[in-house]
Amino acid sequence: MNGKLIHIISTILSSLLMLLCNGCRQCSIEINALPFQESEGNNWGLIATNGEIKVHSGSFTQQPSAVVNGMFSLPDEEGYYRLYQLGHPTQPVSAQRFVQIGHFFEKVTLAQEFPDSPILIINRKGKIINDIGISLHYDIVLAHNFAEGRSLFCTRKGKYGFMDTQGNIAIPPIYDQAYDFHEGMALVGNINNKGEMCYQLIDPSGKVCSNIQITLSLLDQQFSCGLMKYSNLLNGKCCYLNPEGETNIFLPDSIKEAFRFYHNAAIIQSDHGIGLINKQGELLITPEYEDGFIAGNDRICLRNGNKWQLADFKGNIKGTKKSYDRITFFYPSGLAIAYSDNQSLWIDREGKPLDSKQYHRIEEDLSALQLTPQVFTRKSAKTEATEDKSKNQKENPTLPVSNSPKEEVQTAEKTNATCTINNEEWKNISKQNPFYTEASKILSGKLPETDADNRRVILNYVEHLRTSYTTKDIDFLTQLFSEEALIIVGKVIRNAPKMDGEYLSKGQVEYNIKSKQAYLERLKVLFKQNKEIKLKFSDFKIMRHPTQQGLYGVTLRQKYSSDLYSDDGYLFLLWDFRDETTPLIHVRTWQPSMLDDQTPLPENEIFNIRNFNLQ
Numbered sequence: 001m002n003g004k005l006i007h008i009i010s011t012i013l014s015s016l017l018m019l020l021c022n023g024c025r026q027c028s029i030e031i032n033a034l035p036f037q038e039s040e041g042n043n044w045g046l047i048a049t050n051g052e053i054k055v056h057s058g059s060f061t062q063q064p065s066a067v068v069n070g071m072f073s074l075p076d077e078e079g080y081y082r083l084y085q086l087g088h089p090t091q092p093v094s095a096q097r098f099v100q101i102g103h104f105f106e107k108v109t110l111a112q113e114f115p116d117s118p119i120l121i122i123n124r125k126g127k128i129i130n131d132i133g134i135s136l137h138y139d140i141v142l143a144h145n146f147a148e149g150r151s152l153f154c155t156r157k158g159k160y161g162f163m164d165t166q167g168n169i170a171i172p173p174i175y176d177q178a179y180d181f182h183e184g185m186a187l188v189g190n191i192n193n194k195g196e197m198c199y200q201l202i203d204p205s206g207k208v209c210s211n212i213q214i215t216l217s218l219l220d221q222q223f224s225c226g227l228m229k230y231s232n233l234l235n236g237k238c239c240y241l242n243p244e245g246e247t248n249i250f251l252p253d254s255i256k257e258a259f260r261f262y263h264n265a266a267i268i269q270s271d272h273g274i275g276l277i278n279k280q281g282e283l284l285i286t287p288e289y290e291d292g293f294i295a296g297n298d299r300i301c302l303r304n305g306n307k308w309q310l311a312d313f314k315g316n317i318k319g320t321k322k323s324y325d326r327i328t329f330f331y332p333s334g335l336a337i338a339y340s341d342n343q344s345l346w347i348d349r350e351g352k353p354l355d356s357k358q359y360h361r362i363e364e365d366l367s368a369l370q371l372t373p374q375v376f377t378r379k380s381a382k383t384e385a386t387e388d389k390s391k392n393q394k395e396n397p398t399l400p401v402s403n404s405p406k407e408e409v410q411t412a413e414k415t416n417a418t419c420t421i422n423n424e425e426w427k428n429i430s431k432q433n434p435f436y437t438e439a440s441k442i443l444s445g446k447l448p449e450t451d452a453d454n455r456r457v458i459l460n461y462v463e464h465l466r467t468s469y470t471t472k473d474i475d476f477l478t479q480l481f482s483e484e485a486l487i488i489v490g491k492v493i494r495n496a497p498k499m500d501g502e503y504l505s506k507g508q509v510e511y512n513i514k515s516k517q518a519y520l521e522r523l524k525v526l527f528k529q530n531k532e533i534k535l536k537f538s539d540f541k542i543m544r545h546p547t548q549q550g551l552y553g554v555t556l557r558q559k560y561s562s563d564l565y566s567d568d569g570y571l572f573l574l575w576d577f578r579d580e581t582t583p584l585i586h587v588r589t590w591q592p593s594m595l596d597d598q599t600p601l602p603e604n605e606i607f608n609i610r611n612f613n614l615q
Contacts, residue, residue, distance in 0.1 A: 029105055029370065031331055032067040032086055035060075035363040036344070046072070046089065047362060049331035051346045051354045055089045066365040068103040071124060083126040094126035102145040102374045103367065106165045110145050110376050119143045119153075119376045121167045130167030138173060145367075145374035148181040150204055160188070162204075171206040177400060180373055182222040185209055185243065189400060199400060201243065210245040219400045225261035225279060233401070233430070238268070240281075249281040262294040265313055276300060276313060285315040291532075296330030299349055306563065310336075310351035319351020326531045326563065328364045329371065337362045434540040434556065435459055454577045455542055458554060461583070462573075466535045469560075472527040478520060481585050482576070487514040488589040488607075519588075530562040543609050550578040553609025557593065568593045572607040587612060 033046040038057035044064060045057035054067075064074045064084075073081040074092075081101045082092035099117070102109035104124060111122045119140055121130040132140050132153065142154040143163075150162040150170055161173030162181075176197065177189040181204060189199040199212040199219065212219065217239075220229040227240040227248060238258035240249040251258055257269040264279050268287060275287030276294075291303040298313050307323035324338040327347070335354060338347045344362040346354035366372045430436065438459060442452050461480070468476045481487075514522075526533070536559040545551035552575040559568050574587035589607045594600055 029332075029368075030069050031333075031365075031368050032070060033072075034066050034337075034365060034368075035064045037360045039360050046086070047359070049333040049335060051335065051357070054086060057359075059089070063363065065101070066103065066363075066368040068105065068368050071104040071109075073098075073101040083122075083124075085124075092126070093124070096122075096126045096128075098122075100376060102376070105370070106146045106149065108146075108165050110143055110151065110374070112376055116378050119378070121165070132163060132167050141378045143376045144180055145376070147370065147373070148184065148204065150181045150186070152178055152180050152186075162186070162206075170204065171202070179221040179400075182224065183226070185223055187212075187219065187221060187228075187400065197401065201245070210243060212241070212245050214241070214245075214247070217401070220260055221400065222260075225264050227261050227279065229258055229260055229266070231257075236430075249279075251277075251281060255287075263297045265294055265300075267292055267294060267300075274302070276315075278313075284313050285311075293329075295327060295336060296334075296349070299330060301327045310347070310349075317351075318349070319347070322351050329366070329369060331369070337364055434537040435463070438540060438542050451544065454550075454552065454575075454583075457577075457583055458542055458552060458575055462537070462540070462554065462556070466537060469533045469535050472533070474520065474524055474527065477523065481516050481519075481588065483516060485516045485519075485585060486587045487516065487519040488587070489514060526562070530564055533560070533562045535560055545609055551576055551609070555606065555608055558590070570601065570606050574609065574612060 031049055033048045033054045035044050036047040036057060037043055037045070042061045043058040044060040044062065045053065046055040046059075046064060046067060047053050060074060062075045062077075065072045065081075067086050070086050072084050072086065072089075074084055075081050076097070080097040080099060082097055083094065083101060084090075084092055097113070098111040099114055101111045101122070108121050108123050108129065111120050111128075112118070113120065118131050120128050121132060123129050132143065138153075139156040140153050141156050144152040146165060149165060151165075152160060152162055153173065154160050155173050157173075158176070159173040160175040160178035161169065162171040162178075164170045174190070175188040176191050177199075179187045184203060185201045186204075187199055188202055189197045192198050201209040201212070201223075203209055214230060214232075216233045218231040218233060222228065223243060226243060229238065229240050231238055236256070237253065238251045238255050239247050240258075240261075242248040251268065254270050255268050256271065258277075259267040261279065265276050265284060268275050268277050270287040273287045274289040274292040275283060276285035276292070278284055285300070285302075289302045289304055293301055295301045295310070299318075300311050300313060301308050302311050302315075302317075303309075307325070308327045309323045310318045310327060312318065324340045324347075326339040328337040330336045330349070335346045335348060338345055338353075343358040343360065345358045346362075348354060367374050433439075438455060441447060442455050442459070447455070464476065465480070467473075537556050538559075539555070539557040541555050543553045543555070545553070554571075554573040554575065556571050557568070558571045560566060569590050569592045572587070572589040572591075573585050575583060576586050577583050591601055591606060
């Protein structure tokens with residue numbers, strides 16, 4: 001057999017493997033096409049994940065969804081979606097409109113007709129086959145799209161269960177916490193008589209596979225490649241559980257963080273950077289890169305500086321060391337999207353362009369790859385804490401903590417509070433956590449009840465604020481600020497240098513005031529321009545106004561980093577709890593931490609609640 005034939009057979013087998021596998025599990029989901037634009041403007045089309053154009057750019061004036069198992073949705077001018085088949089992309093399958101339609105991972109999917117309306121199950125013809133809020137005899141306020149034939153749902157009482165694709169109860173809503181099925185198991189939790197959250201693994205019938213016996217540990221939300229990562233909150237060690245609930249891998253102290261396994265490998269992080277390990281915990285790539293993620297079978301994307309490169313699991317750079325501004329996960333076709341100089345193109349597993357074609361934009365979709373869940377919620381004024389849980393599930397910022405008491409469900413007066421972290425989790429956070437001091441005050445029992453409740457809401461909201469940048473949740477930020485919010489942004493300016501060319505004069509801060517709308521529009525642009533945005537908080541303080549009841553000032557140090565820009569400064573937020581149903585931010589200020597390379601911003605110039613006339 002000659003070398004050329006061997007190469008062809010190898011390529012075919014590799015493609016088949018990509019089609020069959022998503023991470024470490026068999027996958028029957030076919031991603032047929034993604035939305036794309038050949039040039040800037042409202043000229044959308046659909047391009048297959050093998051690079052073939054299915055619907056020419058300009059066929060749609062609105063962005064369609066990804067095409068999953070032959071189906072996609074397209075919004076009209078009013079923002080309502082109709083359902084389409086790729087075989088007939090210009091004619092909707094029915095006249096029925098929805099405010100949200102999920103991907104067809106199964107023969108059915110979830111949908112909602114109007115904002116805040118009941119969650120429905122529809123078929124490929126757009127026909128409603130079940131109203132789960134009625135058929136299940138529960139007031140359903142949250143549901144995830146199907147994963148492995150099961151849809152996670154939550155009732156208004158805060159109990160989780162699972163339904164099948166016909167809308168029948170597969171597992172009753174008896175859990176205080178639950179996560180999606182993956183590799184045939186789901187992580188669920190209930191509070192015991194000691195007030196501790198205890199976790200189990202269940203199969204799709206609800207049968208208990210194993211009990212999680214570890215304590216005071218931060219768990220991942222699912223098994224992947226037969227392992228579940230957890231972090232010991234007492235010593236900071238990163239470990240992995242097997243399906244029997246036993247610890248299978250203990251990583252050394254030099255590993256500060258570890259992540260979920262994909263394709264039998266996992267990203268790890270040390271003080272020196274990002275690296276890679278195998279399922280035996282052995283080092284595959286030395287941790288020396290600034291960032292990285294597993295992109296596909298035996299492929300990892302690594303970043304040093306502002307450029308990403310594709311490598312194999314031994315660290316060998318592919319594509320003659322070609323670098324890109326950004327690279328996506330590999331799609332089942334065996335291709336990934338690369339972004340370079342504001343253009344999009346397809347690259348193969350060697351990091352080489354598929355062809356000479358470049359596009360203004362190819363829109364990636366992590367929900368089509370089931371790397372993020374599709375969440376359907378009912379944001380009613382009576383939702384209690386369920387909106388918080390939906391945000392938590394959607395953003396995935398908070399991992400379950402083993403054997404920890406669960407915070408009480410918020411009362412109706414706190415409907416907008418984002419309870420991403422519960423009481424016991426606050427109690428167990430380390431002294432290095434930026435919220436440690438304020439959380440200790442709340443849990444001390446020495447504060448008046450209303451004051452403690454307000455501060456708890458602030459803690460959870462600020463944690464949600466941090467993750468909202470990571471997940472680009474512009475809706476949360478929109479509802480967080482009052483319509484008349486004062487947005488103040490500072491920047492360092494200097495006068496002209498002295499004529500003798502010695503030193504620049506001392507920097508001073510110039511402040512610009514923005515409206516809420518202008519601030520949010522700018523954020524939308526930043527969210528589109530950057531794949532990754534991260535915030536880190538420190539020096540967190542809450543100050544109650546001495547005379548005006550219900551007003552609080554929050555000051556903290558914020559380190560912002562993104563693909564294109566980074567900064568370090570002080571953030572101040574003025575909170576108003578005088579309307580208990582809707583806590584709002586009236587003032588947001590940001591100041592740079594340094595006036596120049598050697599001069600910190602003077603402490604007496606850092607904004608706090610005393611800087612604002614609140615009479």
